[in-house]
Amino acid sequence: MAQAIPAGQKWWSGGKSPFNVEYGKLMMWYFLMSDSFTFGAFLISYGSIRFATNGWPNPNEVFKAFPLVPESIHLPLVFVSLMTFILIMSSVTMVLAVAAGHNNDQKKVTFYMILTIIGGLMFLSCQAWEWTHLHGEGAWWGRNPFPNADGSKASTNFTNFFFTITGFHGFHVFSGVVINVIMLIKNLRGDFAKRGHYLMIEKAGLYWHFVDLVWVFVFTCFYLL
Amino acid sequence: MSTVETTSHDNAHTTFDAKPIWRTFWILLGITLVEITLATIHLKTGFPNKYVLNGIYLILTCAKAFYIIAEFMHLRHEIKNMIMTIAVPALIFVWFIIAFLWDGSSYNALRNRYDAHYAEQNLIKVAPAEGEKPAAEKPGSAQ
Numbered sequence: 001m002a003q004a005i006p007a008g009q010k011w012w013s014g015g016k017s018p019f020n021v022e023y024g025k026l027m028m029w030y031f032l033m034s035d036s037f038t039f040g041a042f043l044i045s046y047g048s049i050r051f052a053t054n055g056w057p058n059p060n061e062v063f064k065a066f067p068l069v070p071e072s073i074h075l076p077l078v079f080v081s082l083m084t085f086i087l088i089m090s091s092v093t094m095v096l097a098v099a100a101g102h103n104n105d106q107k108k109v110t111f112y113m114i115l116t117i118i119g120g121l122m123f124l125s126c127q128a129w130e131w132t133h134l135h136g137e138g139a140w141w142g143r144n145p146f147p148n149a150d151g152s153k154a155s156t157n158f159t160n161f162f163f164t165i166t167g168f169h170g171f172h173v174f175s176g177v178v179i180n181v182i183m184l185i186k187n188l189r190g191d192f193a194k195r196g197h198y199l200m201i202e203k204a205g206l207y208w209h210f211v212d213l214v215w216v217f218v219f220t221c222f223y224l225l
Numbered sequence: 226m227s228t229v230e231t232t233s234h235d236n237a238h239t240t241f242d243a244k245p246i247w248r249t250f251w252i253l254l255g256i257t258l259v260e261i262t263l264a265t266i267h268l269k270t271g272f273p274n275k276y277v278l279n280g281i282y283l284i285l286t287c288a289k290a291f292y293i294i295a296e297f298m299h300l301r302h303e304i305k306n307m308i309m310t311i312a313v314p315a316l317i318f319v320w321f322i323i324a325f326l327w328d329g330s331s332y333n334a335l336r337n338r339y340d341a342h343y344a345e346q347n348l349i350k351v352a353p354a355e356g357e358k359p360a361a362e363k364p365g366s367a368q
Contacts, residue, residue: 018304018306019303019304019306019307020303020304020307021303021304021307026307029300029307029311030310030311033311033314033315036315036318037318040318040321040322043322044321044322044325044326045325047322047325047326047329048325048326048328048329049329050329051326051329051330051333052329052330052332052333052336053333054333054337054344054346054347055347060264060268076264076265076268077261077264077265081257081261084257085254085257088250088253088254088257089250091293091297092246092247092249092250092297094297095241095246095296095297096243096246098241099241099242099243099246102241147350147351148347150347151350151351152346152347152348152349152350152351153346153349153351205298206298209293209294209297209298210298212293212297213290213293213294213298216286216289216290216293217286217290219286220260220282220283220286224260224264224279224282225279225282
């Protein structure tokens with residue numbers, strides 16, 4: 001992968017692409033890096049507050065509902081597993097769209113972009129349901145009906161962090177869906193076919209995978225730990 | 226992959242086969258299922274100690290993150306220098322996380338030690354009636 005660079009070669013004097021990626025793609029990578037710092041800061045503050053608190057609600061007690069299933073039946077982790085599956089699946093269809101773009105297959109790109117958008121909308125619907133359900137139970141910013149795992153009274157930090165971080169992630173999913181819809185429209189208009197390459201799909205794909213990546217951490221931090 | 230002297234926009238070196246994509250998908254799904262299975266076993270039996278379990282979760286999460294970044298985002302197939310410009314800042318962040326968690330934990334220990342009222346809050350179980358404050362919560366009763 002790495003190669004020796006001949007002495008005296010001026011890689012950065014222009015006319016070359018030292019990283020062998022398109023400018024926009026490289027900048028997308030650096031944007032995502034900065035975005036990961038934002039999410040990282042959120043999760044770090046969540047973690048340090050949690051470490052600085054004696055008790056914390058048990059996620060298995062809080063997230064145990066499933067749509068259309070009676071409240072009395074407790075299904076911890078099942079709904080969030082479904083959400084994780086949906087997001088991973090839409091990530092796969094996104095890579096397949098990128099792969100189709102590499103083969104200049106306009107029809108396949110359209111097909112997989114539609115699937116990805118559906119996946120994103122499904123995830124957003126799941127999150128909307130979960131938020132509505134928790135709000136119905138009395139949880140919101142500044143309100144926490146769930147006691148700590150040891151039975152003592154919990155602070156509102158739990159709900160504040162949950163809604164802020166999953167909300168920020170959900171907002172990213174929403175923007176991702178909007179970006180994907182724009183890409184789909186551009187693809188249907190034949191913009192990429194005219195241009196001869198589908199790099200825009202790749203950039204949208206990077207963003208979409210990043211959303212999936214963040215969810216992996218949100219899933220661990222809020223539902224497992 | 227052998228030469229970087231390209232100014233064109235076609236990424237001829239990048240290949241997106243369907244096979245590794247689906248392989249990555251199965252790995253991600255498998256890891257998630259393992260996590261959920263472990264969580265369920267812990268719920269039913271309490272067998273893997275919670276701290277051991279948390280360590281396993283963190284390792285599995287990092288594994289998932291690696292596969293998403295390396296395969297789905299295709300970073301593994303980029304030029305090494307570019308990988309480093311992204312990986313190095315991200316890895317420095319790990320130190321940041323450890324430092325903050327350590328700090329939070331130390332703050333909590335200090336408060337439990339020197340703030341009797343704070344430490345006592347944890348002993349009060351949630352009162353059945355709202356607004357009914359246990360005696361220990363009244364100011365001055367902490368001593």
